[in-house]
Amino acid sequence: MASRSRRFRDQGPVNIWPGFVDALTTLLLAISFLLSVFMLAQFFLSQALSGRDEALVRLNRQIADLTDLLALERQANAELRLSVSSLSAGVEKANGERDTLRAQLAEQGENAEGLQGEVGALTAELDREKALSADAQAQVDLLNRQLAELREQLKEIAAMLDQSDTKDRESQAVIADLGRRLNLALASKVEELARYRSEFFGRLREVLGDRQDVRIVGDRFVFQSEVLFASGSAELGQGGQDTLARFAATLKEIAGQIPTDLPWILRVDGHTDVTPILNSPLYASNWELSTARAVAVVKFLIAQGIPAERLAAAGFGEFQPLDASGTTEALARNRRIELKLTER
Structure with missing residues (x-):
């Protein structure tokens, strides 16, 4: 051990x-x-x-x-x-x-x-x-x-x-055609009216003679106010009535030849000079006087047998002068009644 x-x-x-x-x-x-x-x-x-x-x-x-x-x-x-x-x-x-x-x-x-x-x-x-x-x-x-x-x-x-574009083009074509036809018709009517106007003015020259106080200016027949009215008055004198009677007879003769579908009217325009109206119980200004004279001419023509629907009256006062020089001769020229054969 x-x-x-x-x-x-x-x-x-x-x-x-x-x-x-x-x-x-x-x-x-x-x-x-x-x-x-x-x-x-x-x-x-x-x-x-x-x-x-x-x-x-x-x-x-x-x-x-x-x-x-x-x-x-x-x-x-x-x-x-x-x-x-x-x-x-x-x-x-x-x-x-x-x-x-x-x-x-x-x-x-x-x-x-x-x-x-x-x-x-x-x-x-x-x-x-x-x-x-x-x-x-x-x-x-x-x-x-x-x-x-x-x-x-x-x-x-x-x-x-x-x-829509197609319809619009078609409509435009129709409108253009209608416009062309309308223009042709209007041109024809204007030309026809111009022919009767020329004949009307020619006949008026023969009826009224070569007068200094009644003349044709462009497409208008111009009466000096003294031929128709006394100073400051809108009552037609006897001489003015005789002159307008001859005018109305010629217009009726020519109107009988114008076709009924031609929409013509005779427009009567009253004009005054710039001399203001003083102390007038009837007319407050030259507006009233020029308009009253135009209406007096229209009423006389209606009485002579011109249809009222073929007449129109307008007053321009002193605001559409033919001569703005201000002389005595210029004032006399501006006092006038203008008759224009035109269309409605």
Whole structure:
């Protein structure tokens, strides 16, 4: 016994280091394996979360594009469909990654329960993304239908505008033709009236003779007021009545030759000089005097058988002078009655 103890002492202390190293190595390997598993899970989780963020960004961009979809034509619609397809592919890819991650987490057992909860949250996010994607697709379909209806309405409006343009061109052509015919008719009537006016003035020259106080100026027959009226009066004198009677006889003779459809009238214009009317109980100004003289001539012509509907009276006072020099001769020229054969 004593010799055995001596032998153990001679052999030295027991070497336990190799066993300790093996145990430590095994422990480190186990820890490394767990860390690797954890890091791998973290990697896949990060990928999944990154995919979710990207999907959310694409979804937000897609929703923003939807607000401008009504203003886009087929190219914008195709791009939107492409974006929706890309979003759907991203969701399907995320679903595949989710399924893969679930399988890996299931193999890890109880040590991955915390990660499983996060994966569940990620799954809920992905489900919401799928729901949003479905809503976006529904909105796209609705907008497509609305665009189709809008295009149909635009086609109908374009067709109506074409019809309206056609009718407008036809109407313009008809109006132009009517205007041309009217101008021709008016020109014919004016020419015809001018012929009768020329004949009328020629006959009047023969009837009234070459008098200085009765003359033809352009298309008007001019009587100096002194031939017809006393100064400041609108009552026809006997000489004026005789002169107007010859005038009326010639007018009736010519009027009988003028076609009934020619709308002619004889306009009687009264004019005075600039001398103001003072203390007259009948006429407050030259307006009243010139108008009263024109009316007196019209009434006399009606009494001579000229139809009233063929006559018109107007008073111009002193505001249409023939001579503005202010001399005695100029004042006499401006006091006048003008007769003009014209059309209504």
